[in-house]
Amino acid sequence: QVQLVESGGGLVQAGGSLRLSCAASGRTFSSYAMGWFRQAPGKERDIVAAINWSGVSTYYADSVKGRFTISRDNAKNTVYLQMNNLKPEDTAIYYCNAVMSVAGMPRPSLDYWGKGTLVTVSS
Numbered sequence: 671q672v673q674l675v676e677s678g679g680g681l682v683q684a685g686g687s688l689r690l691s692c693a694a695s696g697r698t699f700s701s702y703a704m705g706w707f708r709q710a711p712g713k714e715r716d717i718v719a720a721i722n723w724s725g726v727s728t729y730y731a732d733s734v735k736g737r738f739t740i741s742r743d744n745a746k747n748t749v750y751l752q753m754n755n756l757k758p759e760d761t762a763i764y765y766c767n768a769v770m771s772v773a774g775m776p777r778p779s780l781d782y783w784g785k786g787t788l789v790t791v792s793s
Contacts, residue, residue, distance in 0.1 A: 692766030
């Protein structure tokens with residue numbers, strides 16, 4: 671079973687940047703497509719970005735295109751989310767999960783979640 675640990679969140683002013691990390695355990699990490707999701711208070715958890723196993727193919731939600739960049743280091747079993755030009759509406763708990771595909775609307779493929787990491791963007 672793959673374990674997921676998210677980190678890197680914090681409080682930042684609008685226009686600032688943060689880099690999130692998702693450390694995954696398990697030897698099969700490099701075979702999974704991975705995604706970042708977020709859940710704002712009172713809202714559903716939505717996909718933010720996804721990346722295929724090799725890092726060649728990516729997906730971004732329209733709301734973050736041009737501001738966020740997803741990447742991965744399979745040697746370190748880690749997926750990253752570089753977030754630039756942050757906006758107050760980016761405030762949420764951010765989670766990572768495996769996804770079935772980066773095509774279409776990526777959906778989580780694991781039926782469990784890590785604790786997530788809180789990102790708060792002040793105006």
